[in-house]
Amino acid sequence: MNRFAERYGTVVLIAIAAGILIYAGAFAPVGLKLIDEVIYNAAAVSFADRGALIVENGWDRFGADALRINFLVPGPHGLASQYPPGAAVLGAPLQRLFGLQGLILLNALAAMATLFVTRAVARSAFGREDVALSAVLLLVLASFWVEYAFGIWPHSLGTLMVLIAFWAGLRGLAADPAAALRWAVLAGSVAGAGLLIRADTVLIVPALAAAAILFAPRPWSMIGAGLAGLAPFVALASWVNHYKFDRWNPLTYGLDKPGGVELSGHVPVILLVAGAFLCLAVARGLRWQPGRGPWILLAGAAAALALLVPPVRALVIAYGQGFFGLVVDAKPLPNFEPTEWNGVVYFWELPKKALGQNMPWIGCLLGAVFLPLTARERRVLILCALAAFVWTLPFILRSWHGNYGANMRYFLPLLPLLAVVGAWLWHRLADMTGAGGLVLGLGAIYAGGLAALWSVLHASGFDGAQQIMSTHVLTASAGIALAAGWGARRVPRLAIGTQFMFAIGVGLALLFAVQDIRYDRTNRQGTAIAAATFAGLPPRSVYYGRPELFPSFFARPDSHLAMPYAYRRDAAFLSEALDQGYRVYVEPEHLQQMLTLIPGSMPGPYQVSGYYLFHELLPPPRPAPDSPPPATDE
Structure with a gap:
């Protein structure tokens, strides 16, 4: 494959990049997925229209907490996005030209650049064109990275x-x-x-x-x-x-x-x-290069510290629980939805997956632990391990999974590095066994059959294949890879077994990524259709409910978005808006509270698009003005 990669690698990357750009410009649904993207869009619109870091949204007129829509923060100059301003500044020119789609194009352009930087990292790390091209293909086909190439939030x-x-x-x-x-x-x-x-x-x-x-x-x-x-x-x-x-x-x-x-x-x-x-600085200053014995003693001392010192023990337990939930199996993560009868745990109606459940092939990376390494390979693997450990540490200690979403988006920056290491391991094993494309093809076919059988025969269906079956594949991959790394020279079949499990993991990751994109696309299509339908609401409108349906409101200074904050205070704000002549629209789940808290108010006509529905809230009827006394002949 090295000769093919040398001759056609750039062509392959250009073709993939062109596909990303074409899809982003012509086929990606232009809809907001969740509240985070509402805020990013609001900041971009404000900077594009006024060159401002401040989002208006009626704060100077009403000062109601509901206008903060969760993630707008009041400051000395008004409401501001809680997020850094870089995406808004970079996205503002595209926002001005293409509207909301401009932010999708910004992420798509970043994704296109990521393809070439991933290849550059693999080249610098291992000096092989086949590893570099394979790393890009792993990133595109066997991870959830592509989903965020067409998002509005700036993860890409x-x-x-x-x-x-x-x-x-x-x-x-x-x-x-x-x-x-x-x-x-x-x-x-x-x-x-x-x-x-x-x-x-x-x-x-x-x-x-x-x-x-x-x-x-x-x-x-x-x-x-x-x-x-x-x-x-x-x-x-x-x-x-x-x-x-x-x-x-x-x-x-x-x-x-x-x-x-x-x-x-x-x-x-x-x-x-x-x-x-x-510790690193002291060791470097002393030029200490410990052998295996001192490392064993250090590990023993660390274990004793973890057992005997309560704060350290609590930290170790938190890390273990968080690592298991975010990397191995998402089902134990904190969540308000109960486990379904079939064993699947849904997070906001999605079967959320830990990193290893999404990409079971990463279990095979443990095989590198016992492989003989050159100094260059050892340095690269240690650097990748350091990046992975430090990056994941704050999320793991808090078991923070990011709420809505089918995967672990906070780990997205690690995916190119995992792809580089995975591509290197695959080619390293292929060099040992002489097996490559055939094993990959058979493993991918086996993965498809395995997922199909599970979906048909197991009560949990394809959701269970993503969240239950994948955990078994991840565990088996890790076990076989460790055995192969330790004994591949004596039992070459272990290396082929690792390749086969790697191929199965790649096949499953592709299936799961397609499903994640399908979830994402369905969500965005729904909000995009609703946004187009509701864009015709009259001037001087206030919407109280889900803000993803109204991206156009931030370009309309006379219209405002609000989210529930505290019903009594919100009712006072909506009542004031009605008194000032605003048209007020309320989601059905909040309508009864507003009718109760605003005496005399009435539900008006409803607006509907797909499965999105809201009512107009009509103000209390105004009393008729006193009539003059009737005229008499006298």
Whole structure:
């Protein structure tokens, strides 16, 4: 395959990129999926129309909390999106030209670039064109990455920034000292720019710094150069948040509650990372290179600490539970929906999948643990492991799965790295066994048959295949891969078995990705049709309910969106809007409360599109003016 990849690899990537652009421009449904995308769209419209970071939405007129629609935060200048402004700034020109579809095109363009950067990472990591092309194909065909290439929230754009920073860090570790500093500045700058798009982009920085301590000839110079590249963007993010929220924290969402990106919610993570850096720095300073014995002693000491010190024990338990839920099996994750009789757990009506359930082939990556590695391969795998550990740590410790969605979108930036390692492992095993395409084809066919049989014979159907069967495949893949890594030289069939399980995992990942895209497309088509139907509501309208149906309202200064906040306070706001002559529309599930809390109000005509329905809320009838006394002849 290496010769094919050398001759036609670029052609294949261009064809895939062209397909992404054509689909985004001509076929992707232009609808909002959930509230997060409403906010991103609101910020982009505000910046496109007025060059402003402030979203109006009637706040200056009414000041009602319902107008915050969950994720707009009041600040010194008005309501602002809780999210960083980078996506709005970059998306504003496309928003002005193409409307809501412009934000989809922004993510599609980022996805197209991600294809080429993924190939560049694989080339730099392993120096093989077949691995580079296979990594791109794994990313496209055997992960849930493609779904976010056609979204409105900027996960695809954030993934590109993380991947470029990783690539620059990887190049810096292999470069001469002068070039290494330039690569480090680039890595820091891109990570900093990513901070203005998605706050979690900054999580790649500790991983790159740890890799510099471990592998760079001049680690502190390289770390300093990276921080020099990062610093201007951190300063800019701080200024932006001060303008929006009156806070200098570059990571804040402007909220008072702990968690999310508020540093107070991640003290254990910060302490853990700081302690790890201290240990690495001391070991590097002492030039200590422990053998197997000291590592065993260190592992034993860490285990004893975890057992004997309650805070450490609680941290280890939280990590174990979170890792299992986010990586292995999503069913135990916190959720308000009960387990169905057939064993499937639905999250907002979707059979949510952990990372390994979505991509069972990642279980085979454990086979790399015992394979003989070159120094270059070892460095790359350690860097990828550091990136994966640091990135997932805050999410795992909080078991935070991201609510609505069929997969673990917060892990999206790791998918290109997993694809690179997976492609390398596949070709490494193929070199050992001499088996390649045939095993891949047979495994993919077996995966299709396995999913079909489960869907027909098991009560849980295809949802269970995604959430139950996939867990068994993941576990089997990990077990066989570990055995193969340990004994492949003595029992070559173990290596072929790992390839076969890898191929099954790839086939299942493709089926699951298609289903995830189908879920996403169905949702967006419904909201897009409803938005087109409801765009004709009259001027001076207020809608109280689901804001995904009204993307056009943010371009209409006289119309406003509201979401339930507190019924009594919301009723006072809607009553004031009615008094000022606004037309008010309410979702059915909130209508009765408003009729009760606004005396004399009445339900008016309803609007319907597909399965979306809402009523007009009519104001109390005004008393007729006093009539003059009738005229008399006297």
